[in-house]
Amino acid sequence: MAYPLQLGLQDATSPLMEELIQFHDHTLMIALLLSTMVFYTILTTVTTKLTNKNMLDSQGIETIWTIAPALILILIAMPSLRVLYMMDEVNNPHLTVKTIGHQWYWSYEYTDYKNLEFDSYMIPTQDLIPGQFRLLETDHRMVVPTDSPVRMLITADDVIHSWAVPTLGEKMDAIPGRLNQTTFVVSHPGVFYGQCSEICGANHSFMPISVEAIPLIHFEDWSTSMLAKI
Amino acid sequence: MSSMFRMVGKQLKTHPSLIPLFIFIGGGATMSMLYLGRLALKNPDVSWDHKNNPEPWNNIEPNQQYKFFTVNTDYSKLKKDRPDF
Numbered sequence: 001m002a003y004p005l006q007l008g009l010q011d012a013t014s015p016l017m018e019e020l021i022q023f024h025d026h027t028l029m030i031a032l033l034l035s036t037m038v039f040y041t042i043l044t045t046v047t048t049k050l051t052n053k054n055m056l057d058s059q060g061i062e063t064i065w066t067i068a069p070a071l072i073l074i075l076i077a078m079p080s081l082r083v084l085y086m087m088d089e090v091n092n093p094h095l096t097v098k099t100i101g102h103q104w105y106w107s108y109e110y111t112d113y114k115n116l117e118f119d120s121y122m123i124p125t126q127d128l129i130p131g132q133f134r135l136l137e138t139d140h141r142m143v144v145p146t147d148s149p150v151r152m153l154i155t156a157d158d159v160i161h162s163w164a165v166p167t168l169g170e171k172m173d174a175i176p177g178r179l180n181q182t183t184f185v186v187s188h189p190g191v192f193y194g195q196c197s198e199i200c201g202a203n204h205s206f207m208p209i210s211v212e213a214i215p216l217i218h219f220e221d222w223s224t225s226m227l228a229k230i
Numbered sequence: 231m232s233s234m235f236r237m238v239g240k241q242l243k244t245h246p247s248l249i250p251l252f253i254f255i256g257g258g259a260t261m262s263m264l265y266l267g268r269l270a271l272k273n274p275d276v277s278w279d280h281k282n283n284p285e286p287w288n289n290i291e292p293n294q295q296y297k298f299f300t301v302n303t304d305y306s307k308l309k310k311d312r313p314d315f
Contacts, residue, residue, distance in 0.1 A: 062247035063250055
């Protein structure tokens with residue numbers, strides 16, 4: 001999850017996010033190398049004692065600085081398109097969870113077998129118990145089994161919201177009147193947080209998402225207990 | 231129009247470093263246009279023939295690859311597991 005003064009991406013909890021992090025590192029390295037080179041060039045240009053009052057040109061260097069950037073861009077575009085198409089693949093989900101954004105909470109529906117529906121409100125700061133995270137905890141978590149492709153169907157009830165869990169590499173807008181689909185696989189058990197990512201009114205910052213991933217053998221225990229509770 | 235080409239041809243003789251520029255820009259523009267053409271003709275969201283095939287998005291086979299490129303999905307191996315209309 002996020003931590004104070006964080007600069008980079010959160011650690012990956014899904015294979016897709018691992019690919020995204022690798023692509024980000026690859027592209028950022030290229031960007032940093034290029035920026036260093038440009039900064040050095042500007043520094044030497046600005047501090048040099050050499051002067052020349054004529055127009056200068058050179059076919060050699062122009063050829064190099066046409067071909068090299070084009071090759072670098074191709075080297076960035078190939079992994080980019082690969083990850084882009086990979087993100088769109090629907091890999092035979094084991095479970096479908098529907099989530100609806102409301103002002104200002106999320107509701108989750110598990111309707112594959114029985115009709116399990118519940119709302120997920122943020123726990124107010126004054127009601128937190130020690131150890132819980134401010135503005136991230138919810139009263140009911142969305143529980144999914146680990147190592148199982150999960151399909152999310154996302155929509156909204158009133159205004160546009162966005163369902164985002166950074167560690168899973170997930171962000172999908174919840175638009176009223178539209179059903180958006182995304183899939184993910186959770187690699188290891190844990191609790192993963194996200195926050196609504198589309199401005200939706202007064203409490204936009206106070207409708208977080210928390211996903212709890214548990215091994216499949218325990219998943220049915222949870223869904224049975226939730227059905228009994230709700 | 232042809233005088234423009236002749237002018238560019240003359241400049242190419244004295245500035246051969248322009249040739250890679252034409253290759254990359256021309257290649258990029260060609261690839262973009264080809265992809266747009268592919269989208270126009272093969273994307274199931276686009277309907278050209280209103281009489282014979284008015285809604286192509288309703289006629290997609292379960293193992294039809296409609297995207298340009300796949301990484302992990304082998305469309306020929308997909309099964310049909312939904313009812314017919």
